Amino acid sequence: MVRLVLMFALVIIQHVYGRRPPLPPLPMKDGCYLVSPELGLFRVEGEAVILAFPMFKRVLQVRNIAPLTAKYIITKANGTEGVIHQDEGRVQQRDQQLWFLPANASDSGEYTCTYRNETYCVTGSIKLQVYEGTSVEMKKLSYPIPAMVGELNVPLRCPIEDFKKPDSVIKWYKDSSSTDHQLIRGGSFRRDNAKLIIPSVKRSHAGVYTCELRVLIGNQQYKVSRTIVLHVEGVDPETPTPTVPDLSMTSNPGLISSSSYTTHNTPVIQRPVIVSPLNGTIFESLHGSGLELVCTVLTDCQVADSTEVEWLVNDQSVESSYLDRRALQGGRRVTRVSEGCQIELRLIFVEMTEEDEKTELKCVTENQGGRQEIVTLLQLEDSTFTWVVVGAVAVSCFLTVVSVFLYVLCKPRRKKKLDYILARQNSTF
Known part of the structure; x- marks a missing residue:
């Protein structure tokens, strides 16, 4: 009896605490479930831009509403409802993303991603703001990063995951645009693939950093860039003033105490x-x-x-x-x-x-x-020489074929002539 009571209690505990709590229902509008809006996107005109809906996809996956291979329709909310973008042209829909190659200021607005089948209709939205190159608002376009003076190995990451490949070459600029050619070349920085690493942070490292990548899409090259603002707190430590040893205090003016003079062997870096x-x-x-x-x-x-x-x-x-x-x-x-x-x-x-x-x-x-x-x-390369070589090869092949044909054609005639001579000899005998 006691065993049955314990088993019954165990079943009740598993039933109550073993299941996850039900997900809250999604709000509805015009017969479609609404997903919370995505974080707004701010980009620069003239660059390649990819519009994605990660929160929208995540909601569909968690609620098992749609498989990952489901088809989606992305439309612009300000006057172009129902326009389905194809996989060609300046604006292209590629699976669950919208690609702008490149983006224009007129592309700014709210975009809606809709999944609809016989049972469900789910929509999500995102706002895109594309600024003209002459009126860029750096605060909205930048990614702020805090750091302290003396902090070691601070990485600055370039957030361009949609375009980055293992062999991508990312260039970094500081407090300037790429047109000023103030490219970061070593110095107090280290490069680690797509990251720019500051070995030891100083006040002078504070400022605006721009990472830039050139991508090739459909035989056309596009620019992709991101802006990072590094805020540095603290004060640089004071640099001690080097002291000159007093030679008059030594018994031998030609000797310097080892405690006041040391030699540092620094490795010599060879030229590449x-x-x-x-x-x-x-x-x-x-x-x-x-x-x-x-x-x-x-x-x-x-x-x-x-x-x-x-x-x-x-x-x-x-x-x-x-x-x-x-x-x-x-x-x-x-x-x-x-x-x-x-x-x-x-x-x-x-x-x-x-x-x-x-x-x-x-x-x-x-x-x-x-x-x-x-x-x-x-x-x-001189195409004339190429055609001469091709022509010579073609003529050689043609002569070879003709020679073989003549050889095959003439060989039976010799045999008939020989048979005729032998026949005459036999008739003479």
Whole structure:
């Protein structure tokens, strides 16, 4: 009897406490369940923008309303209801995201994502604000990060997960835009993939940081950037004034006490070396074809992250040159070799044109140990020579076929002639 009572009590406890409490019901409007609005998005005109609905997707998953592969419809709330964006054009819907390639100020507004089937209708919303480049409100566009003086290894992360790839090359600028070319190159910073790390925070590190990435989408290059504001609290410690030893207090003026003078052996950082391409190399490619160049740099592994490698076009950055729309710099890769660490940086051409003839390309590398650069040239491959080779091969193949045909055609005739001679000989005998 006691055992039955205990078992019954256990069943009741499991029934009451073993289940999760029911989820609160969603509000409804016009026959659709409403999900809480997403966090507003603030972006700059002229850049690629991806509009996503993470909270909306999460609600559907938790409530088992729709599978992950369900189809969604994203519309703009201010006057363009019912417009379904295709997977082409400047504004494209890709699964549960809306892509702007690039975004315009007129794209600002409220967007609604709707999932509807025979049983449910669920909607979520997000507000997008696209600012013109000349009227950017930095407070709304920036990501604030606090730090204290003396704090070690403070990372600044570039929040561009939607566009970032393992081989993406992200450039960092401080207190300026990329047009001022005030690029962060080592110094008191370290690079760790997509992060900018401050080894020891000082008051001078406070300010506005901009991370920038160039992405290639459908053979078209787009800019993506984010702004981070670093707030630093505290006061830098005072630097002690170095003291000069008093030689008159020593018994031997030529000797200095070891307690007042020490020698610090600091490692010497070697200058990075460009292994390939060689200086003066000429790269040839046919008109309209693509081309990929790789700059390989050898350096010490301890400074590999802070070693900058960059391609220049006619002494300008790729983004500032006439190749901005047809070339993409990226694919930085660091590998360890027997001599140290090897850095590879690619320059990818979508297509070559007559305009690229005799274009000067430079690979430049620099770190605390020094700087090196090499110069290469672009050249269109002579298509006449190519057609001559193709024609020669075609003629050779044609002559070979004709020779085989003639050989096969003539061989039976010789045999008939021989049979005729033998027949005459036999008849004579």
